[in-house]
Amino acid sequence: MVGNPGEPEQPDEKPVDPETPPPPSMPKIRSFSCPACGAPVTIRYPGATMSVVCDSCHSVIDVTNKNYEILSKYFSKTSLWCPTIPLNSRGKLDGKTWEVIGFMVRSDVASKYCWLEYLLFNPYYGYRFLTEDKGHWIFVTMIKRKPDNVYSTSVRVKTPSKVEMDNRVYRIYNRGISKVDYVIGEFYWRVVVGSEVNSADYIDPPQMLSIEYDDTEKIWSLGKHIDSKEVEKAFNLVPRTANLFGFGIGPIEPSANSAAWKKMGPLWALFFGFLTCANIFFSGTAKNMVATEYYGNFVPNTKINDITIPKFVLEKNSANVLISLFAPVRNSWFYVSGEMVNNTTGASYPFEMTSEYYFGTDSDGAWSEGNATHELELSSVPGGEYYLNIDTESGDFKNTNQQQFSIVVKRDTPSWYNYWWFIFLVSLPPIYSWTMMRRDEVSRWANSDFNPYVSDS
Amino acid sequence: MVRSYIIYGTFLCILFCYAEANGWKVVDPFGVGVSRPTGPGGHYHK
């Protein structure tokens, strides 16, 4: 005698645990003769089952009463379809034991695309479906809840393009009419071969929401991807060496590449943001000091050797140096080669610079090229006293009067060189990740009428 | 992949700060900067 609810539980009370049943005994089966062909038909779960398929003639028989009315005659001589998981086998999926009691082949009316469905039964937990679509398995649970439309519109749409449930947004994958092509086993409803129902699938890998609806009811179900190895293990199937079909990724099969991209994208944004902030900081705090300004005279179209620019001081332990050359070039050029020398250590930084500027007019109009100012950056120059040794050359000057050129040396200047290089380097892995993700997603959506990777035109 | 990218990206960020603080600049890694005069070549139209 069980105590009243609310009273302390009695210790000798043995809870019935559906997971560890006592040694299996055969369920109460019921047999009768097929009204179409006379062969014996057995019902394994009378009371729960409403229709059963005769093994020999494949007629579907209503077993809700003793009239055994035939729901559809299906005098198929040979069995056209063989289920991958045999009927009446049991396996553990989603932590519970299920028995395969029914098998259906269904197809999309428009495309003739077909897939297999297994009806699973557990008297404690009810019914589940396992769908098999070219080597991809989905474990389907009917739900009483209804997903929300993502776009709430005043118009009631039965199959919007996106639906939401439990903070997941599911995107429409297929919409059509599903037809029952073939059945064997027993079912908790009156299954009719050839019957059609409106359906739509929404995906958010590794989950799927499906709806089947007609004028009087809408039934939602939640599907979850199951690895084919898990199904093989659960039902002791002979493992397939590889996916025989090789049709790429399933509609809700998780993609490691897509999962990686979901993290790589934000990480990239993080690194990008950090580098940008850091560069703004370092540019803003750069001292940008003028170390020396030198103005020298030159006679155009001649060479001058061994000009020494007087000593100047570069502050800070280590920083960059920016050398700017300006010469009054007009369709002419001015060239400097030289070195910056540390007065103490003798360390030398050779450089070459050219100021050239050209312009003119041709059949396409006015043009110009080059720049009278040329800047050159030197990386990480230690602090100390420096001087410059330079040679100059020039050419193509029309005006050969003596003219003036200038060289300005700046210390610790802001620059963007590093920034762009680092952005490039930090972007390489995400670009690879995105490419791989896209490859998988294109394959995933290849069978969908709502493929986002194909333009509508 | 994500793990190695975190390490790689963090390394790049630290290296960037270190390089900026010491004036290390990736200036012309392939040596393609202007050196000798080239004269008028391709015309850039205004």
Next chain:
Amino acid sequence: MLTLSCPSCGANVDFKSKASLFAVCSFCKSSLVRQDMDLEKIGTISDLVDDLTPIQIGTTGTFSNEKFEVIGRLKVGYKDGYWNEWFAMLGDGRVAWLAEAQGFYAFCYPFFDVSPPTKASLTVGKTVDFGDKGIYEVDDIRDCKCVYSEGELPFNAQQGRASTSVDLSGFDKEMSTIEYAASETRVFLGAYQDFDAFQFKNLRHIDGW
């Protein structure tokens, strides 16, 4: 608990809930109507077609932190199947129903603070406003008949008792049922819950499982 004698066979008939007005004798299957301390036999209940339900009279469970015990059963049939409505008593004596069909379980309480809409006004997809209990949408409407009853029940649940049952769903897992019987209309509000969450004890053993 009230214990009376079956007027047909003399066996003890228990009434655990004061709300129970009907019982089926567990020995002779007489259907009995209680009037205060008197039991009147009005018929007999024919045998049950086994339906693999794991629930039985005496099963206990938990819903929204309240323990309940199943004390009666009403099995209802309609043209496409059947379902069970298990009459349950809570620790404080209140009563509720555990509806069970094809592995779905819902627990619901009688709700009196609303005047139910007329049966004719309801169609599938229509919404019903239950005030502060929310808005519910009609999922299906079924004409049904009592096909079996056992234990104790709060009304005369003779086999063949006809009613119309309207299932409604609310936000998330909330559900509602409106039952239109010949003499009365009753509203129930509750929610679906997974089998494991009920923490059922004293379940019926099912052969082979």
